[in-house]
Amino acid sequence: MSEEILRVEGLSKWFGGLQAVKDVSFSMHRGEILGLIGPNGAGKTTAFNMIAGFLKPSAGSVHFAGRDMTGRKPWDVCKAGVARTFQLSKPFGDMTVIDNLMVGGFARHTDRSRNRDRALEVADFLGLGPLVETEAQNLTAFDRRRLELARALCTEPELLLMDEVVAGATPSEAEEMVKLVRKVRDRGVSILIVEHVMKVIMSLSDRVIVFDHGELIAEGEPAAVVSRPEVLKAYFGENHDIPGA
Numbered sequence: 001m002s003e004e005i006l007r008v009e010g011l012s013k014w015f016g017g018l019q020a021v022k023d024v025s026f027s028m029h030r031g032e033i034l035g036l037i038g039p040n041g042a043g044k045t046t047a048f049n050m051i052a053g054f055l056k057p058s059a060g061s062v063h064f065a066g067r068d069m070t071g072r073k074p075w076d077v078c079k080a081g082v083a084r085t086f087q088l089s090k091p092f093g094d095m096t097v098i099d100n101l102m103v104g105g106f107a108r109h110t111d112r113s114r115n116r117d118r119a120l121e122v123a124d125f126l127g128l129g130p131l132v133e134t135e136a137q138n139l140t141a142f143d144r145r146r147l148e149l150a151r152a153l154c155t156e157p158e159l160l161l162m163d164e165v166v167a168g169a170t171p172s173e174a175e176e177m178v179k180l181v182r183k184v185r186d187r188g189v190s191i192l193i194v195e196h197v198m199k200v201i202m203s204l205s206d207r208v209i210v211f212d213h214g215e216l217i218a219e220g221e222p223a224a225v226v227s228r229p230e231v232l233k234a235y236f237g238e239n240h241d242i243p244g245a
C-alpha cells in the first residue's frame with residue numbers, strides 16, 4: 001500500500017445556519033488522481049478551500065503528509081507542499097510568462113536563479129517554452145490555463161488541488177489539458193481535482209468521491225461510482241430517466 005498524502009477527517013463548515021460541508025472524511029495516497037464531483041452547491045469548493053487554507057473549518061481536521069494543517073493559512077499550506085489552481089486564471093498581465101512563474105517559485109524559495117531554472121523547466125514541460133518572454137495578457141485563454149498550472153508547479157508541490165481545469169475549453173483543449181494533468185501526475189504529484197465535465201473526470205481519476213448536500217455519498221472507481229443509484233439520484237433527482245442508460 002502506498003503512502004498516504006492527504007487525510008481529511010470529520011471536515012465540516014457552517015456559513016451561519018447553513019452547513020455547506022458535513023462531517024466529511026476521505027484520504028488520498030501519493031501519486032493518486034482523486035476526482036471530487038457532485039451537483040451545484042454540494043460543498044466541493046468549500047471543502048477544497050478548507051484543504052487549501054482559504055477557509056477555516058468549523059470542525060474536523062486536514063493532515064498533509066502526516067502533518068496537521070487544519071486551519072493553517074494558504075501560504076503555510078503552500079510551503080508544506082500543497083498548491084492549487086483557480087478556475088479563473090488571473091496572471092499579472094503586464095508581466096512576462098517567466099516572471100509570473102518566478103512569482104510562484106518565490107512562494108517557496110527565495111533563491112532567484114533556482115527559481116528561474118525551475119520556471120524555465122516547468123514552462124518547457126507544459127509547452128510554454130516559446131512563450132516565456134510573452135506578456136501574460138497576450139496569451140490565448142488556453143495558454144493562460146497552462147500558465148495557471150505552471151505557476152502552481154513552480155511552488156514544487158507534492159499535492160495539487162485543481163479547480164475546474166476545462167471550464168469553457170474547446171473539446172480539443174480539454175483533451176490537451178487532460179494530457180497535461182497526466183504528465184504532472186507522472187512527475188509524482190498527487191492531484192485532487194474538482195471538475196464538472198464528466199468525461200474529464202472519468203478519464204483522469206483513479207478514484208472519485210461524490211458530494212451531495214455537503215455529505216460524501218459515494219467513493220470508489222469512477223465507472224462504478226457514477227452508476228450507483230444514490231449518485232444518479234443526486235444528479236438527476238428521484239425519477240431520473242437518462243437517455244441511452
Ligand SMILES: Nc1ncnc2c1ncn2[C@@H]1O[C@H](COP(=O)(O)OP(=O)(O)OP(=O)(O)O)[C@@H](O)[C@H]1O
Pocket residue numbers: 015018020038039040041042043044045046047
Ligand atoms: N462564503 C459563503 N457564505 C455563505 N454560503 C456559502 C459560502 N460559500 C458557499 N456557500 C454555500 O455553501 C453551499 C456549498 O457551496 P459550494 O460552492 O462549496 O458548492 P460546490 O459544490 O462547489 O458548487 P458548484 O459546483 O456550483 O461550484 C452552497 O449552498 C453555497 O451557497
